Amino acid sequence: MNDARAAIEAVYRAEAPRVLATLIRLLGGFERAEEALHDAWLAALDSWPERGVPDNPRAWLVSAGRFKAIDRIRREARFNAASAELEQQIELAALPEDNDAPAIADDQLRLIFTCCHPALAPDAQVALTLREICGLTTEEIATAYLTKPVTIAQRIVRAKAKIRDAGIPYAVPGPAELPDRIETVLQVIYLVFNEGYLASSGATPLRTDLCAEAIRLARLLGKLIEEPEATGLLALMLLHDARRAARVADGEIVPLDEQDRTLWNHAQIAEGQMLVRQVLAGRFSLYSVQAAIAACHTAGGSDWPRIVALYDLLVRIDPSPIVDLNRAVAVAMRDGPETGLALIDGLEMNDYRLWHAARADLLRRLGRMDEARNAYEAALAMTTQEAERRFIGRRLRALKS
Amino acid sequence: MRYLCLVCFDTTLPDTLPPAEWAQLVKDSAEYDRELQRQGHFIAAEALMSPDTATTVRLRNGRMSATDGPFAELKEQVAGFILIEAADLNEAMRIGANIPLARIGCVEVRPVM
Structure with a gap:
């Protein structure tokens, strides 16, 4: 593979999850959106090597995918009334403007709530989120969870079938449901993080990719929605993750008080502690209190009276x-x-x-x-x-x- | 989309709950049906007699066999249903969760084909 092709693939990989989220909204379902994304990728392979990567590859891919989807629907059933209606819907659905970052972010937010819908089993929520929001491949997810790709693939297929058949919408839930639904999303993110951080079995305890993905998701959620618990969770994960390099030495777990503090990621600790101060100014809640405890452990020396007081709250x-x-x-x-x-x-x-x-x-x-x-x-x-x-x-x- | 809300609970509860509490649940259930009608979600609803009154039948090789009782012996049994019209699963789950009997049992929300 030459460098140009590798560069194009890197752009595609970075943009694909966002493009998919928008295509799902425009086309109303995973299947059509995935087909359209694949078609858009083929179109990009055709055009980009000669004309260069466009200034806004995301908008290019969305637009190409949408065009190909309409084309496909026309080809599939020329005299079918239902597909004519679908085609019209797609024509009318708002296409994000070239630099309309908020609209594209909203599409991702909708998709997070779909992937973390409480009507899906927890392991399906996790697999679907990693696949559709983070853009990991089925093989990568299987490696992270020490399971077979076919198991993950089945989980994802079943979850998508339920989304389609049971009418799980691509929508941010209404204000009445939002708090409960955010809780599920945060649980999924924390599950992904913990799987990366504390892998409960196996020879390598740290699977860093999952930690990075979980932190990326929490940042994304925090950007899209005003929710102190999301900030609390982000702080908690940043503080834990900051000690990652010191947590294991020579294949052996190193307890906190014996860790080499020069190995800690101090920039990340500073960010985590800043976020903790920010959330503790509001109400005390599950993730923010845990984050506050983690912040104590990463401060100069652990302040045990304060840590006990925080545990009293957590209890x-x-x-x-x-x-x-x-x-x-x-x-x-x-x-x-x-x-x-x-x-x-x-x-x-x-x-x-x-x-x-x-x-x-x-x-x-x-x-x-x-x-x-x-x-x-x-x-x-x-x-x-x-x-x-x-x-x-x-x-x-x-x-x- | 149409969804069937299967209302399930431990069918000994009507006899063991304080009578006033049960009477209130029955009253709330009737009122909830009317509310769903007003909102345009209601298609049909029925309450069922107790599972002791059920007979399960099968046809094998052209012959019917019948057994006394419901098809599965579970602590919580189907006790009634509400057939609703809802925009999506979010709305259907909200309607299902607000069925008064969900407070003492559970409601299975299933899309209709």
């Missing part, structure tokens, strides 16, 4: 055993391991590996080595992720020596 906003466990660990840092251990023992989360790991750490600090060893071994038996296993293995060896 009220989103009570769960995992939040209780994290709060107990923060209390141990503030008041000493004995107090923390009493809280953790009260939780009895025997089937959760991090409960055992947290207990083990406090027992170790209290000098109760036999109990610490048993707890580490219990955690190790439940851990499938290689980097975490190595970390626990090292702690166990240190106890024995």
